[in-house]
Amino acid sequence: SLPLAGLDPELAAAVSAELHRQQSTLEMIASENFAPAAVMEAQGSVLTNKYAEGYPGRRYYGGCEHVDVIEQLAIDRVKELFGAEAANVQPHSGAQANAAAMFALLNPGDTILGLDLAHGGHLTHGMKINYSGKLYNVVPYHVSESDLRIDMDEVAELAREHRPKLIVAGWSAYPRRLDFAAFRRIADEVGAYLMVDMAHFAGLVAAGLHPNPVPYADVVTTTTHKTLGGPRGGVILSKAELAKKINSAVFPGQQGGPLEHVVAAKAVAFKVAASDAFRARQQRTLDGARILAGRLLADDVAEAGITVLTGGTEVHLVLVDLRNSALDGQQAEDRLHRIGITVNRNAVPFDPRPPMVSSGLRIGTPALATRGFGEAEFREVADVIAQALKDEQFTEERAALLRERVEKLAFAFPLYPHLNGEAA
Numbered sequence: 001s002l003p004l005a006g007l008d009p010e011l012a013a014a015v016s017a018e019l020h021r022q023q024s025t026l027e028m029i030a031s032e033n034f035a036p037a038a039v040m041e042a043q044g045s046v047l048t049n050k051y052a053e054g055y056p057g058r059r060y061y062g063g064c065e066h067v068d069v070i071e072q073l074a075i076d077r078v079k080e081l082f083g084a085e086a087a088n089v090q091p092h093s094g095a096q097a098n099a100a101a102m103f104a105l106l107n108p109g110d111t112i113l114g115l116d117l118a119h120g121g122h123l124t125h126g127m128k129i130n131y132s133g134k135l136y137n138v139v140p141y142h143v144s145e146s147d148l149r150i151d152m153d154e155v156a157e158l159a160r161e162h163r164p165k166l167i168v169a170g171w172s173a174y175p176r177r178l179d180f181a182a183f184r185r186i187a188d189e190v191g192a193y194l195m196v197d198m199a200h201f202a203g204l205v206a207a208g209l210h211p212n213p214v215p216y217a218d219v220v221t222t223t224t225h226k227t228l229g230g231p232r233g234g235v236i237l238s239k240a241e242l243a244k245k246i247n248s249a250v251f252p253g254q255q256g257g258p259l260e261h262v263v264a265a266k267a268v269a270f271k272v273a274a275s276d277a278f279r280a281r282q283q284r285t286l287d288g289a290r291i292l293a294g295r296l297l298a299d300d301v302a303e304a305g306i307t308v309l310t311g312g313t314e315v316h317l318v319l320v321d322l323r324n325s326a327l328d329g330q331q332a333e334d335r336l337h338r339i340g341i342t343v344n345r346n347a348v349p350f351d352p353r354p355p356m357v358s359s360g361l362r363i364g365t366p367a368l369a370t371r372g373f374g375e376a377e378f379r380e381v382a383d384v385i386a387q388a389l390k391d392e393q394f395t396e397e398r399a400a401l402l403r404e405r406v407e408k409l410a411f412a413f414p415l416y417p418h419l420n421g422e423a424a
């Protein structure tokens, strides 16, 4: 057997159980995906052993001749993919990318504008107990109550009133495209930097299926593991004149040694993301989200008090609005979990229920598109979700029928078949 199972059977059993969970259920957490086997191979390689503080050609450790090649490949590929002038591929995560980018551009106490967490923003865009909320003076902007879209008039008013040094555009739970040109105009008017956090939609941008923020923003941050489909990690793209500041904010400002095994896996993911197959997959991701939104807007679902925020989607996720439903976010999440569909509950803007319960679900299609789902499969899973959520009496019998439909879909699209029989 493989070394892990022999050395640590307890741990190996849990890994094996997780593999089985991923294979036998339908993953619809909008921020998740399945990394290709080649990405996992790079991440599990000997690179995990190497210290490489510094940057290619300028390291503080010996023996970096090969990791230099690897990191330079990652840098060149991600610059090409997004048309960026400069790239730092070392941030350990999306949160670290944002921390380093802000560290480069701001001093403690400076004012930033970011989308309110409760309206779809991320923790690092100014949540009170996050580093961003503690170090900087945060002025949140919101979606408007009428159409639940970002209120650009409010963004402009707040910018004029508070004169921020940085405006952050980007989201974790928002189903529409952002108007990067409008954000740029506002930033220019008040002399602020514009940072776009494209963590969620970077894969769509790479595929040319979503506007690219790079031409508009001073800095663009992203994760590499969401729609982009690579290893867990972060990247900072910027204008050339900010590159030096950003590099020194990442190292030595925020981090020590880079994770070169993850950098290598990022390089592989960027190569994959430049392919025609990746573009087709992102198109299926978008089609799947639109199919799901369409099904959840149908009359039979509306009768249960359930609808879709903003009446649809332009990205890879759908936000289900349960404010007028007897079912709350927690109950809805549990219901789908019971039939083998994994999603996360999510507060919706102006949510009357407390955050731990919430009145929303965030449902994404990237992982299923990676698995191979096309229109027919997305239509089937959309109907399963609709049936589960609208049902007043969700009996064990009803649940079992839906669970069968889920399992049939899961087994029709085998995941990581080469790993079967490993670990356990």
Ligand code: PLP
Residues within 6 Å of the ligand: 031, 092, 093, 094, 095, 096, 098, 122, 124, 170, 171, 172, 197, 198, 199, 200, 223, 233, 234
């Ligand atoms: N930025 C956005 C918009 C996100 O949605 C997330 C993750 O959910 C992050 C940053 C943080 O990424 P990580 O979890 O890798 O720190």
